[in-house]
Amino acid sequence: MVKKKIEDIVAEIAEPIVERHSFELVDVEFIKEGTNWYLRIYIDKPGGITIDDCQIVSEEISDILDEKDPIEQSYFLEVSSPGLDRPLKKDSDFEKFKGELVEVKVYKPIDGRKIFEGELVGLIDGKIVIKIDDRNVEFERAQVALVRRVIKF
Incomplete structure (x- = not known):
């Protein structure tokens, strides 16, 4: 069995939460910067994402990530807009x-x-x-x- 990447696991957790709020899950990345790990979840919607949108999704995802605990090391969770110059991936x-x-x-x-x-x-x-x-x-x-x-x- 192939081990799933952390980004894939988190995307599976995040997708239903993001869709429930009529947002789009744009990307998930888990990267190390310096000594810290960052789990970044990018969301979008027509007209753009607000800080309140990010906070709602962050709180809901954080609760489930705490419960399921799919990531061994400590990390910082960030939920944000992908920006106007977002990479095209999907x-x-x-x-x-x-x-x-x-x-x-x-x-x-x-x-x-x-x-x-x-x-x-x-x-x-x-x-x-x-x-x-x-x-x-x-x-x-x-x-x-x-x-x-x-x-x-």
Whole structure:
């Protein structure tokens, strides 16, 4: 049996809580920064997440995490909005943000570049497709380190 990652376990716990409040679970990350561990849960809703929304979800998730205790080490729990320039990870993100300007960062250079910016065409046949200068550019998911929205003010 494959051991589940902490992020997957927490996502299973968080999803019903987040959905009950009509929010979207955007991402869960469990990372070490310095000597401390952080469990970060990112939530969103149309119109944006408020501090009160984060507090409600944080309290409910905290209670269940205390009860189930799936994480051995101590950590800080943070529930927040993913921000305007949120990374696109789920298939639904690529549908939701079609037509918007995105930045694609790849692990290894392609034609001497590691960063590409263009209009998100979508996720087509498992490939991330963006339009740059009137031509579509495709990226295999395995070669992509990050896709995020570009916000220009």
